[in-house]
Ligand SMILES: Cc1cc2nc3c(=O)[nH]c(=O)nc-3n(C[C@H](O)[C@H](O)[C@H](O)COP(=O)(O)OP(=O)(O)OC[C@H]3O[C@@H](n4cnc5c(N)ncnc54)[C@H](O)[C@@H]3O)c2cc1C
């Protein structure tokens with residue numbers, strides 16, 4: 001039987017980063033992956049989505065300049081854009097494997113199943129280790145409705161050879177917004193069906209409403225307060241049925257969240273507790289079994305499920321597992337972005353906290369469209385909202401603009417370092433750029 005110091009389960013951003021970390025610490029390490037090496041982010045998540053989004057960004061930059069030197073909005077050729085995406089994704093599993101091999105981290109392909117707290121099976125082989133790290137991520141949730149087998153997922157969308165004429169998304173979170181923008185820009189008729197009237201509920205309502213208005217003007221159809229009851233196959237199309245609602249479409253994407261990959265692991269045999277949100281861990285990312293830790297999307301934790309969060313936890317857990325005991329994990333500020341031609345980005349105290357203690361906070365919304373940074377790119381929807389506490393300290397910021405993804409990272413540094421206006425004003429930022437506006441916000 002092959003024996004290791006540590007076995008990592010899952011080769012996504014969490015597991016892969018941790019495996020290298022253990023190796024650098026001089027441990028004998030193995031990693032088990034049941035599907036594509038590299039995990040969700042580079043194969044069927046962030047990275048392929050952003051490759052497709054780059055086509056949208058190029059198109060939308062021209063469309064905001066119509067009448068200002070440009071006459072025509074360019075069409076997106078889906079097949080070519082997909083080939084561009086594949087030029088990256090096709091190499092991810094092989095490159096991931098090569099990297100692990102070069103680092104002398106043993107790889108096993110197969111669904112990992114615990115035998116007990118020190119032994120695991122992968123592809124009929126039993127492996128043993130002193131410690132395990134579970135980093136098995138999440139998969140798309142499937143709505144429990146009639147015809148749920150007809151639902152497709154973000155994974156299917158990101159691999160579409162040909163774009164259907166009509167696409168409907170059920171759910172109005174990150175995935176629906178981002179993929180809807182891509183499909184709409186590439187020429188599909190796009191519908192987003194949501195069960196209440198509050199899409200993207202982790203983001204500021206005022207700016208979400210602005211984003212919805214912008215996307216409606218771009219041609220995306222929103223249907224709020226629709227409880228989807230069933231999906232029917234109406235060859236060759238699909239009929240989505242809700243109360244007093246029917247919609248014909250060519251593809252239905254379920255985008256109602258993601259669920260942790262825990263079932264196949266036989267966690268009960270290893271004494272690892274979990275619930276429907278994921279694996280339970282303490283503040284050292286240790287599970288209910290002392291020798292088994294977990295990190296990344298599979299955790300039952302409230303931190304957003306994002307690639308940089310998975311990487312942060314991986315770095316932490318390598319130290320925690322090696323040292324036996326370290327300080328509790330302490331998360332820095334975590335910025336989040338909904339990508340699109342208009343990007344919605346936020347940082348700081350959660351919308352839930354702001355709503356629950358509304359009296360403690362006050363805010364200011366600034367229309368940035370006439371600021372030179374945004375005027376020069378004709379970004380007419382550019383807005384920033386700053387939320388302050390009773391001491392007038394900034395506690396949360398939401399921005400909506402073509403440059404929000406850049407701006408939020410500068411604001412992350414300013415907020416993390418608790419920089420005052422005077423401190424920000426000491427720096428000379430390159431002009432004109434989103435950074436050169438910083439001292440006017442802070
Ligand atoms: C469409 C989409 C877009 C996204 N966009 C962004 C974005 O723009 N920015 C961002 O920060 N995040 C984004 N995310 C989230 C990001 O992809 C995840 O947060 C990140 O991949 C989590 O990493 P992980 O290693 O925890 O899990 P994963 O990347 O999911 O990796 C887990 C791995 O474990 C494997 N596995 C599962 N069970 C077993 C088992 N029993 N045995 C062996 N292996 C197993 C899986 O096959 C998988 O490869 C996006 C996600 C999706 C779906």
Ligand SMILES: NC(=O)c1ccc[n+]([C@@H]2O[C@H](COP(=O)([O-])OP(=O)(O)OC[C@H]3O[C@@H](n4cnc5c(N)ncnc54)[C@H](O)[C@@H]3O)[C@@H](O)[C@H]2O)c1
Pocket residue numbers: 143170171172173174175176178193194195196198199200201226227228255256257258304305306336337338339
């Ligand atoms: N840009 C990014 O960072 C990015 C992009 C994509 C995905 N992600 C990650 O992937 C996760 C999953 O994304 P997601 O969009 O699937 O989940 P999500 O949790 O962001 O959104 C799911 C949405 O579906 C709605 N919903 C739930 N049940 C419904 C029903 N029966 N009918 C209609 N709507 C329903 C919810 O109210 C919610 O708005 C995200 O939370 C995030 O962690 C991140």
